[in-house]
Amino acid sequence: MDDARETLRSESINRRRTIKPVRMPQVSPIGLISLLYALSLFVFYRQGFISGGSFVLIAMVVVASVAGFHLLFRFGHHTRYRDPSLMLPQLVVSLAIMLTVAWLERPTQIALVPFMLIAFSFGIFRLTTLSLIMLSAVCLSAYLAIILLRGQAEGHDFVFRADLVQWCVLALTLPGMILVGKQIQNMRQLLRATRYQLEHYEEKSVRDELTGLYNRRQLQTELEQARLHAQTRAVPFCICLIDIDRFKQINDNCGHLAGDTIIREFAKTARDCIRDTDVLGRYGGDEFLQILPDTDLKGAVMHAERLRVYAHFLDFQKVLPQKHISLSIGVAEYRPGEKITDLIARADAALYRAKQLGRNRVEWSTEQVAAPECSQQ
Numbered sequence: 064m065d066d067a068r069e070t071l072r073s074e075s076i077n078r079r080r081t082i083k084p085v086r087m088p089q090v091s092p093i094g095l096i097s098l099l100y101a102l103s104l105f106v107f108y109r110q111g112f113i114s115g116g117s118f119v120l121i122a123m124v125v126v127a128s129v130a131g132f133h134l135l136f137r138f139g140h141h142t143r144y145r146d147p148s149l150m151l152p153q154l155v156v157s158l159a160i161m162l163t164v165a166w167l168e169r170p171t172q173i174a175l176v177p178f179m180l181i182a183f184s185f186g187i188f189r190l191t192t193l194s195l196i197m198l199s200a201v202c203l204s205a206y207l208a209i210i211l212l213r214g215q216a217e218g219h220d221f222v223f224r225a226d227l228v229q230w231c232v233l234a235l236t237l238p239g240m241i242l243v244g245k246q247i248q249n250m251r252q253l254l255r256a257t258r259y260q261l262e263h264y265e266e267k268s269v270r271d272e273l274t275g276l277y278n279r280r281q282l283q284t285e286l287e288q289a290r291l292h293a294q295t296r297a298v299p300f301c302i303c304l305i306d307i308d309r310f311k312q313i314n315d316n317c318g319h320l321a322g323d324t325i326i327r328e329f330a331k332t333a334r335d336c337i338r339d340t341d342v343l344g345r346y347g348g349d350e351f352l353q354i355l356p357d358t359d360l361k362g363a364v365m366h367a368e369r370l371r372v373y374a375h376f377l378d379f380q381k382v383l384p385q386k387h388i389s390l391s392i393g394v395a396e397y398r399p400g401e402k403i404t405d406l407i408a409r410a411d412a413a414l415y416r417a418k419q420l421g422r423n424r425v426e427w428s429t430e431q432v433a434a435p436e437c438s439q440q
């Protein structure tokens with residue numbers, strides 16, 4: 064039964080959510096940052112800090128790396144990896160480019176720290192804390208190596224010390240950023256868990272505990288939707304009120320647990336009998352309500368008759384001395400402009416008639432259409 068309820072649960076969640084295929088962005092955020100970095104180098108070139116040849120070479124490398132990742136996304140190769148956003152390789156490539164440029168073109172070094180921080184800020188959403196720590200350590204080491212090598216070559220002057228100070232600031236900023244990232248990741252996890260719980264409670268609030276079918280409240284919503292559908296499309300729809308005969312006696316003679324088993328088993332069978340577009344719910348006690356969209360009275364009565372016969376042959380040998388149950392069913396077709404309460408009242412009146420006429424039969428509301436022919440078993 065738990066399986067059936069779980070199936071119902073996932074079915075309903077899927078029905079409500081329109082599942083869209085995951086679309087990867089045309090250019091990833093990291094790619095965009097790399098392109099902005101290349102654009103900032105254009106300013107260095109325009110101001111004469113780097114040569115035109117260097118700028119073109121750097122821009123080509125950046126564009127090639129961005130295009131490379133874009134192709135990976137476009138042809139779906141990213142899905143082969145554990146993290147399909149390819150955040151780590153993208154970060155590694157863009158940071159490697161920035162560090163190399165800072166080494167080769169000294170004046171661009173002032174662009175390194177802000178762009179490095181922006182690149183890391185994207186990483187904190189996706190990378191694990193360990194990956195972020197390792198990546199920071201590698202970047203800081205590489206940057207320190209650049210400063211020291213340059214200091215060795217050019218002397219430990221004021222600029223060298225200024226570079227060292229800048230490195231220290233970066234070395235102190237990155238751990239702070241990782242901490243913030245950890246907080247954000249925790250919050251995202253909490254949000255995910257809360258969303259799952261909300262979905263779970265939302266689902267529970269529309270389901271009947273015993274059968275896993277829609278409860279009476281949800282049936283009201285479904286009925287309103289069916290009415291709207293029938294009105295806007297000018298198509299018929301019917302409802303069936305289904306009641307297990309002499310259920311009180313079953314409870315009294317065989318016990319409440321046996322009664323529960325019968326309700327559960329019948330619900331399972333009835334659910335298997337209906338069309339995918341039909342809706343079945345527990346209206347209360349031993350009473351069920353089925354909504355049959357796009358179905359006229361004749362079709363609904365035929366279905367109800369089929370269900371009645373089907374249920375009659377269910378074997379309850381284990382819980383019932385008489386082995387079988389019988390159903391009385393009242394059917395009504397929606398009349399345009401009619402209130403849902405009136406529709407239910409007509410189905411209820413038909414059900415009452417079925418009980419009065421000896422039970423184990425289908426009756427329908429004749430106020431709307433000519434009565435279809437239907438034999439009683």
Ligand SMILES: Nc1nc2c(ncn2[C@@H]2O[C@H](COP(=O)(O)OP(=O)(O)OP(=O)(O)O)[C@@H](O)[C@H]2O)c(=O)[nH]1
Pocket residue numbers: 273306307308309310311312314318319320321322323326347348349418422
């Ligand atoms: N085991 C069980 N019994 C329930 C449940 N909900 C309601 N009932 C019982 O179902 C019985 C319903 O009986 P009624 O609908 O009044 O009448 P009936 O015995 O089915 O007789 P007819 O409908 O006239 O054939 C009552 O005794 C309720 O206590 C439930 O979840 N489990």
